[in-house]
Amino acid sequence: MPLLEVNELKTHFHTRNGIVRAVDGVSFSLEKGQTVGIVGESGSGKSVTCYSLLGLIPMPPGKIEGGSALFDSIDLLNCGEKKLREVRGKRISMIFQDPMTSLNPYLRIATQITEPLRLHMGMDKNRALKEAIKALGEVGIPEPDKRIQMYPHEFSGGMRQRVMIAMALITKPEILIADEPTTALDVTVQKQILDLIKERQQELGTAVIFITHDLAVISEVCDEINVMYAGNIVERAKADELFQKPLHAYTRALLKSIPAMHAKGEELYTIPGLPPDVSKLIRGCAFRPRNELGDPEQCLPNKPTLKDTGNGHWVQDCPGCLA
């Protein structure tokens, strides 16, 4: 039985401009210790998927319209705020895109990092502080006993992300959700942070859900990759398989547009058009208007479903996109 099993998750936002179907029937699962990637353009629903799991969607306007997310026989989507709070930050924790704004500027690092320990583990102040200093040392912060008394603005971006990681992992959670953890960082720091996440993951046996729009990052860290488009998963495969044998036209277009795949001087490939407006009801295959590599003529007039093509490789069964 998988550690986390998400089934037909639907999260919609009820706004003045209509219903935004940010996530519209997403299913995936996560095994213990595994790293699953979710990749997609901005607005494809990858972050909303994960926020929904932890009840971090602002409601209203957000609303979880349906689905289930089973984690240790708890349905995260329907278990109620109190029960969810015991899981959140203790057994499933999260790190965010921008470390510059994700830490509270008004509180010392010590206060912030010991908070989960005192809240979830019932530790007293001194023991929590000792644990926190140890945790900061483990993520590579020099002189952790001094640095812990500082404020976030006294740290660099990379160091802050290390603090975030230490804080997220301090309760030894079973799942870590990483929401574009390297997007806001310098390329040199990106690599360090990725290595750190991998290293900590191996030591603690944590499973990771890795959200990113950076294919280079995802190829490095993930065992399995979900490609999202317009609130749906269009393809899922083992990392190697996806890069070697992409089936869906969108995945193929994404891979084709990686700059490193081009010869020097060659014009970069870009996917024409824009992602569809998910506040309008999409009938049929969502990728049809931008489908260049497949055959848009053959795209389905109703919503395609995921089908297993064998070897754990799933793809939306749309003849136009598979062509």
Place this chain on the structure above:
Amino acid sequence: MLRFIASRLLQGLFVLFALYTITFFLAKAMPGEPFTTEKNLSEESKAYQRALYGLDKPILHQYLIYPKNIITEGSLAVSTSKGRPVKDIISQSFKVSVVLGLSALGIAICIGVPIGVISAVRRNSWVDWGTMAVAMIGICVPAFTIGPLLQIFIAANLPGIKVAGWGNPQDILLPAITLGLSTAAYLARLTRGGMLEVLSQDFIRTAHAKGIPASKVITRHALRGGILPSVAFIGPAFAALISGSFIVETIFQVPGMGQHFVNAVISRDEFLLLGVALFFGFLIVIMNLAADILTGILDPRVRITDNSPK
């Protein structure tokens, strides 16, 4: 930190001197003189009075002698309309105004800040719209409307509460409410704005993701940043509250300092006018400094250390 305070106090001195200069020449520009009264005083007795108060000297001399006396003797001269030292008049009435102002500020904070927090947390709900509408009314309705309304509906119906007067502890209540309500309304709006700003920040999401209960997210993570705009406002507002209000003092017959701001002008009592104006300026300078120090305590990013450039 000490250097910061010292430099701010020095700046304050310049502010006070500018204030003195403007007030002095405006007072001199007023028509008439302190001894223009309905009784027809003889020229001789007017000349005698002028000489007594030093008003017969050249303007420039008068302009310089007043600050010199403040510095050398600590004297604020003698009120021409009351014949008593201005210092005594201020210290006597200021005691009353401080009690009233502190009560008003207490009421303003106890009402304004919680309302602001609640309406920010429940934004765009009926609670939010309702409290903000009331706050808007609180800002718009002047004290000379609220005061009499309180007198009619509360003082007239509750035994022990007098319509006006000063002497018993319970006499503070109505004038303090009247004085504090508009400040409470401002505080509610500022706190709401500050809280909305903070609650939309990423670190609030982080706090939720850590599994912290919503109430603690607000008190521990959001409130500190959320009340910063209010703190900046409270500094000068506090100075205004404790230096008295002519309207409230008149309505409730309170012997506070506010009356002197108006009466000194009417009686062309330039020494009393200068005294209260400078004293008010002094309070503003001190309270602004206090607000800045408090902001630094609340927000480590603007905290002043001696080795950082100011």
